[in-house]
Amino acid sequence: MLPVHFKRPSAPSDRPALLVKSFFGRPLLRWVPVVIGLVVTFYFALPFLTGESFLNDAPSSITHKPIYHGPVNPHHPPPIAGPATVWSDRADQVKAAFVHAYAGYKRHAHTYDELLPVTGRQVNNFNGWGVTVFDALDTMWIMDLKDEFYEALDFVAQTTFELQANSFAPFFETVIRYLGGLLSAYALSREPVLLTRADDLGRMLLPAFDTPSGLPNYAVNTVTGKTRAGWANGVLWAEALSNQMEYKYLAHLTGRPEYYNKTQYIMEKMYEANVTGLFPTMWDKTLGTPLNTHFSVGAFADSAHEYLLKQYLLSGKSDPKTKDLYLRSMTGVINELLYITSDRKLLYVTDLHNDSPTHNLEHLSCFLPGLLALGIHTLELSPRDKELHEWAARGIAQTCWMTYHDQPTGLGPDKVSMSMSSPVLWTDAIEEWETGGQIGPVPGLQDTPREPTPNLQNYSRRKAAYLLRPETVESFYILWRTTGEERWREYGWAVFQSIEKHARTKYGYASIYDVYESEPQPLDEMPSYFLAETLKYLYLLFTDEDILPLDKWVFNTEAHPFPIFEWDAWEKERYHILS
Ligand code: DMJ
Secondary structure (H helix, E strand, C coil): CCCCCCCCCCCCCCCCCCCCCEEEEEEHHHHHHHHHHHHHHHHHHHHHHHHCHHHCCCCCCCCCCCCCCCCCCCCCCCCCCCCCHHHHHHHHHHHHHHHHHHHHHHHHHHCCCCCEECCCCCEEECCCHHHHHHHHHCCCCCCHHHHHHHHHHHHHHHCCCCCCCCEEHHHHHHHHHEEEHHHHHHHHHHHHHHHHHHHHHHHHHHHCCCCCCCCCCCCCCCCCCCEEECCHHHEEHHHCCCCCHHHHHHHHCCHHHHHHHHHHHHHHHHHHCCCCCCHHHHHHECCCCCCCCCCCCCCHHHHHHHHHHHHHCCCCCCHHHHHHHHHHHHHHHHHHCCEEECCCCCCEECEEEEEEEEEEHHHHHHHHHHHHHHHHHHCCCHHHHHHHHHHHHHHHHHHHHHHHHHCCCCCCCCEEEEECCEEEHHHHHHHHHCCCCCCCCCCCCCCCCCCCCHHHEEEEEEECCCCCCCCCHEEEEEEEHHCCCCCHHHHHHHHHHHHHHEEECCCCCEEEEECCCCCEEEECCCCHHHHHHHHHHHHHCCCCCCCCCCEEECCCCCCCCEEECCHHHHHHHCCCCCC
């Protein structure tokens, strides 16, 4: 374990003096504490005067000094307390919801992973290290809940990330929730203990990468380094490609080449695979090559799409090959996975299984509009790509919204089957609309009225639960920030009100068993991502000030924002970064 010092030491107290001579009428030895006090004060005030961080507080295990991110001010002030607007009031309501959820967790489940919000009990489902605390740290900072933040830091400082010999940490979840949470909270607060813990955890998880292909094992024991395969024979694409942001940022902060090399090796496999369009969901652990012909933006694949674009943005657009893969895979998604229903003309994204579309739409896939909007905002796209990406983003976000808006609860089901009655491939519908003189709205972008009758909705339930997931409001947030259109905020507000109405419990917030019931039963679970993602995106959606500009910060897949950086020349040399 590394030493933990996150509280600044107080100045030394006066000691009894041996009085020999005097200076200004004060015995000389009694000046010693004053001088020490001045030196200590100056030392600790220096970072605030110069904008430098506490480099000397860097954990002893870190071989290179952490790097200060010049242009980004991690100590951003809390949102300006201007005149209360309707939106600032709504942001305050989200903050109050977070306080309720976290207070319930702290009171009834602290040190366990998650709160069971119906019974007020607790559960360990992600290593038993208190995942809710780690996942919620940066939300506390962003919401200016500094008391909660510093109290949580005490707990983080004590965490050892140890496991019994027969327990294994799921690599993907541990990286995106714990490591992502630590890194983001460090970027925002600059509290050294957060980087110490991130470095500890990053190192303890490294054996996961020890496979012939470098694609990570499903789980790892953080003490013995033993690994375990998951239920799948291979490696899920989302699990292979959801650690590059965390490990590259960690390499940048610590100067450790192994962090960069391990994660980048996976990218090399992706480049070598020479996939021309869609990336499959399953990969061979030995060869690092595709293993199936199932294509999706939902489960097994979702965050991999994100990390193609986001790792490129995070490192100051330094590895254009990842951007090329992003654009290639998005072209595949647009050409092959987007369909439109025949009656309501709902645009949706589905899976392709052995060349056949399943016509399922998962809640998980509703992050896609936000990702497309981020790409439009940050990349130089050809005019054709730009309009296709923009139409797709708007149309799919609208459908994701309809799956909420249509229901009596105002909450969206986890998975629906879209109507099989003559769905049309979206690109065909676009072609027909364009060759027919572009009459009427772009297919999939018309205003669709609410349809409360299930038979007429053009989709049917497959998984009727609302699991407090973030993807839909995540997309609303990115669309709001990139288009300035107020309607995305209004949709988000409606979702938040439904959460308050149906998901709030005495202890926290609960998933909902069936969104089609007007008096739905709660499920006894409050996933940590509700505090990390859902409430954070809602808060940012309603906050007028742009606290985390999208050209300065990139959110990992668990909504933990990392500051955009550029590799220094020495890093490029050390990590063999060519561009
Ligand atoms: C989150 O843990 C992450 O967003 C992950 O990438 C997939 N989905 C869950 C929440 O739905």
